[in-house]
Amino acid sequence: MKKSLFVSLSLIFIATSSYVVADNVIVKEVRNQAEHVLFESAEEITNHSDLVIEAVATDKSENIIMNEYGFRDGRTNTEVLITNIIKDDHAVLKENQTLKVTEPYYRIDNGIQPGETIYFYDDYTPLQAGAEYILFLKYREGSKSYWINSLNQGKFNIDEKDEMEEELNINNEQYSELKVDVLETYDDN
Secondary structure (H helix, E strand, C coil), X not given: CHHHHHHXXXXXXXXXXXXXXXXXXXXXXXXXXCCCCCCCCHHHHHHCCCEEEEEEEEEEEEEEEEEECCEXXXXXXXXXXXXXXXXXXXXXXXXXXXXXXXXXEEEEECCCCCCEEEEEECCCCCCCCCCEEEEEEEEECCCCEEEECCHXXXXXXXXXXXXXXXXXXXXXXXXXXXXXXXXXXXXXX
8 A cells, every 4th residue: 555655646746847848948939920020231220120229138027928909929128238329319217227128029938838938929039138239229118118120120139149040140141231230339448
């Protein structure tokens, strides 16, 4: 009797442990198509942005899920440290100040199924903590926040620490050409 109870409890422990491990490891990615502007130059994206900064992404992010009109949507707010202000239409920010930037992706726990699903909009790749970027941002009154302008068109890694963005740079000719122009125009390094 004690032996069968021990075996049963051991099996329950193993099953529970396996589920917990799988829940923290399994990640499914979904890419949603989204209409957005494709900019041809640094000048064009600058003219269509409210704020242009150089910033270092932090590891402080907040996943926001919204359910509107029966549809689930979301975003991620990531804190960045501003290292240089290139353009600020509202003239309220300063260097060495942090700012929450809204990114077009979010995570959903898969519920009873192990893991989570990450929903990305188009070719967007998330900001990587510790990496430095030139960010082109639009202010949205409804959410009272600065959003990355036109998905992946508004985020350019300048220290080559963002491997996901480097892959996009290799595989997307339009993005690659825009990045070259942005770096030639704004990157002092």
